[in-house]
Structure formats: structure tokens, C-alpha cells
Amino acid sequence: MHNAAFQHIGMKGVYQAVDIEPSCLGKSLLRLKEPDVLGANLSLPHKEAVVPFLDEIEPVARRIGAVNTIIRKDSKLLGTNTDADGFYQSLMEGGYQPQGIALILGAGGAARAAVHALSQAGLTLWIQNRTPERAQQLLDSMQVEGRVFATQQEVPFSEVGLLVNTSSAGLSNLQETPLTVPFPELQSGATVYDMVYKPLYTRLLLEANEQGYNTVTGIGMLVHQARLAFERWTGQSVPASVMFDAVKDTLQ
Ligand SMILES: NC(=O)c1ccc[n+]([C@@H]2O[C@H](COP(=O)([O-])OP(=O)(O)OC[C@H]3O[C@@H](n4cnc5c(N)ncnc54)[C@H](OP(=O)(O)O)[C@@H]3O)[C@@H](O)[C@H]2O)c1
Structure with missing residues (x-):
């Protein structure tokens, strides 16, 4: 979905899945502070465990108690949640x-x-x-x-x-x-x-x-949470249909 979105806006970016052992979470997050990184998504079991490692948590993520999206702001990491x-x-x-x-x-x-x-x-x-x-x-x-x-x-x-x-x-x-x-x-x-x-x-x-x-x-939730995260990382919006088309055939 994200790679289709990068292509759509003509930005040279790449979204990669990375397996992180729970015990390595804090150390792995340091990589996100580097200038070539826009941010990250998190899935189970990291969504709650990541909270203490972040510099700022938006109210929506605090209320839900889980972070699914990290945005790099200079050398700081901001956590939010686009699932809701x-x-x-x-x-x-x-x-x-x-x-x-x-x-x-x-x-x-x-x-x-x-x-x-x-x-x-x-x-x-x-x-x-x-x-x-x-x-x-x-x-x-x-x-x-x-x-x-x-x-x-x-x-x-x-x-x-x-x-x-x-x-x-x-x-x-x-x-x-x-x-x-x-x-x-x-x-x-x-x-x-x-x-x-x-x-x-x-x-x-x-x-x-x-x-x-x-x-x-x-x-639809899968597509929209991704679209909203992409918008936060790049400052650009992408039609949901771009992401939907990229994912629909994998989910029959
Ligand atoms: N569409 C999307 O974008 C999207 C986004 C997030 C999650 N999801 C989906 O939502 C589901 C839950 O995710 P989660 O992050 O909430 O997982 P989670 O935190 O592990 O919670 C799982 C929940 O499912 C219950 N459960 C598990 N197996 C069950 C069964 N056989 N019968 C009845 N209840 C059962 C658990 O009950 P107990 O408390 O009794 O263990 C718990 O309430 C997953 O299938 C995930 O793929 C979809």
C-alpha cells in the first residue's frame, strides 16, 4: 500500500517490513531517528510496549493506549494512532x-x-x-x-x-x-x-x-489507517483507492 502511495506522489521512498524481537525494540527505534527515515508503523506486540521509548505521544494514542504510527520530527519520535x-x-x-x-x-x-x-x-x-x-x-x-x-x-x-x-x-x-x-x-x-x-x-x-x-x-480500516499514516509522514494525501488497489488482490 505504501509503496503504491510513494509511486503515486512521485516520491522516492520505500516501506519495508522488519521483524523486531521484543527485547530489541528500544535499540531498533534509534534507527528511526536518522534523517533518511520518515517514520514507522507498529504491529503486535509492539503497539503498547513502544510508549516509553517515544519523545511525545499524541492524545489519541494515549487514550487508546497503543501507538500504531511513529513520525520522526528532527531527532524526536512522535507516536500516534490512526486505527480509530x-x-x-x-x-x-x-x-x-x-x-x-x-x-x-x-x-x-x-x-x-x-x-x-x-x-x-x-x-x-x-x-x-x-x-x-x-x-x-x-x-x-x-x-x-x-x-x-x-x-x-x-x-x-x-x-x-x-x-x-x-x-x-x-x-x-x-x-x-x-x-x-x-x-x-x-x-x-x-x-x-x-x-x-x-x-x-x-x-x-x-x-x-x-x-x-x-x-x-x-x-477499509486497513486502507484508511495506512493512508492517514502516510499523510503524516509525507505531508501529502493519496486517494484511498491507490492503497486499496494495491492490497485488494492479496486479501481474497
Ligand atoms: N482491519 C484492520 O485494519 C485491523 C486493525 C487492527 C486489528 N485488526 C484485527 O482485529 C483482530 C484483533 O486484533 P487485536 O490487535 O485487538 O488483538 P488482541 O489485542 O490480541 O485481542 C484479541 C481479542 O480477540 C479475542 N479472541 C481471540 N480469539 C478468540 C476466539 N477464538 N473467540 C473469541 N474471542 C477471541 C481476545 O479475547 P480474550 O481477551 O478473551 O483473549 C481479545 O479480546 C485481529 O484479527 C486483527 O487482525 C484489524
Whole structure:
């Protein structure tokens, strides 16, 4: 995605994936301070661990508790998070009409980005996770009011206008679904969003589609978080379609 974006703006740049052992994170970040570097993205398990090594953290990343993007500013490293905005933009592009309650499945890093975005949008939040204590900790640490359900059997699904899967259930497994109940009846016109983008059409989305709900895949979030990071590094915007075209064929 990023290499396609560099090409699009005619900038001689390259985006490379690098494996970093957790114990080498601090040392590896020194490389980012060199003048030929624009910044970096981070993925698991570095998103939280990186915080103490950075010179500045933007409020959005502090609230989410995770940094997915580093921007070099002279010899200083600034941490931010583009996942929440990426999620929200893709949700709106996916035709979500704000209605009812937002139910989030999962309570890891991706859930924190969704909670940030949806609470900023003023939605009432419910959250259900395999480990319910983790869901409560998430809400407490982000100072968001919401209801935690220990099991899906207890959820009044008919009040739900947005169901967001942020758990890893369904990742690389078309048989798996985050639902532990038969596909529930949601509000009419509800949207079902799955952050899992491999496979692109997860079992959750296929079933939601069969029930007539609006469905949104995780590819939009992937593209928009990348687009927003690219904009921060280069100061230039690139159409989302450039990045989408570069990634879509790898995610069937
Ligand atoms: N579309 C995008 O751009 C985007 C961005 C970020 C993440 N994601 C996707 O979102 C997913 C979660 O990422 P993350 O960073 O939040 O991971 P994480 O921090 O490791 O959290 C994983 C979450 O999934 C739950 N979980 C794992 N396996 C499960 C299963 N079999 N059944 C039910 N719940 C299960 C965990 O529950 P416990 O707390 O009980 O362990 C936890 O809540 C991944 O699939 C990732 O690829 C997509």
C-alpha cells in the first residue's frame, strides 16, 4: 500500500517490513531517528510496549493506549494512532446510519480503537469479550461508560444497531465466528462490521448478509489507517483507492 502511495506522489521512498524481537525494540527505534527515515508503523506486540521509548505521544494514542504510527520530527519520535480514525471512516463509507446501541465483540487493541471512535461519536456502547474482566478493564482505563456482558446469551440484541467484531475469531478460518449464539435479530437496518480482513468475507459477514444486514469488511480500516499514516509522514494525501488497489488482490 505504501509503496503504491510513494509511486503515486512521485516520491522516492520505500516501506519495508522488519521483524523486531521484543527485547530489541528500544535499540531498533534509534534507527528511526536518522534523517533518511520518515517514520514507522507498529504491529503486535509492539503497539503498547513502544510508549516509553517515544519523545511525545499524541492524545489519541494515549487514550487508546497503543501507538500504531511513529513520525520522526528532527531527532524526536512522535507516536500516534490512526486505527480509530481509519475504523470510523471505513464504517461511514460502508453506509452505517447511526442508530441503536453499538455492541463490540472483543477487548484487545483493536477494540480500544473502536471504543475511542464510537464513544467520540456519542454512541452508547456495549462490550462482550471471552474474558469479561478484560472488557471492564478496557472501559475503566479509557474512562468510557458502557455495559459489559459476560456472555452473548445475556445481550438484548434487538437494541443493537451496530455490531463490531474486534476479536480475532474468524481470522484465517472461514468456519469460525465470534458469535456463540445463533445469528441474532438486530435492529432493522443494522450494520455488522468485521475488523478481521482475512478472509475478507468472514463467516460473521456472510451470515449477516444472509439476514439482510448492512455489512462492512475490515479492508477499509486497513486502507484508511495506512493512508492517514502516510499523510503524516509525507505531508501529502493519496486517494484511498491507490492503497486499496494495491492490497485488494492479496486479501481474497
Ligand atoms: N482491519 C484492520 O485494519 C485491523 C486493525 C487492527 C486489528 N485488526 C484485527 O482485529 C483482530 C484483533 O486484533 P487485536 O490487535 O485487538 O488483538 P488482541 O489485542 O490480541 O485481542 C484479541 C481479542 O480477540 C479475542 N479472541 C481471540 N480469539 C478468540 C476466539 N477464538 N473467540 C473469541 N474471542 C477471541 C481476545 O479475547 P480474550 O481477551 O478473551 O483473549 C481479545 O479480546 C485481529 O484479527 C486483527 O487482525 C484489524
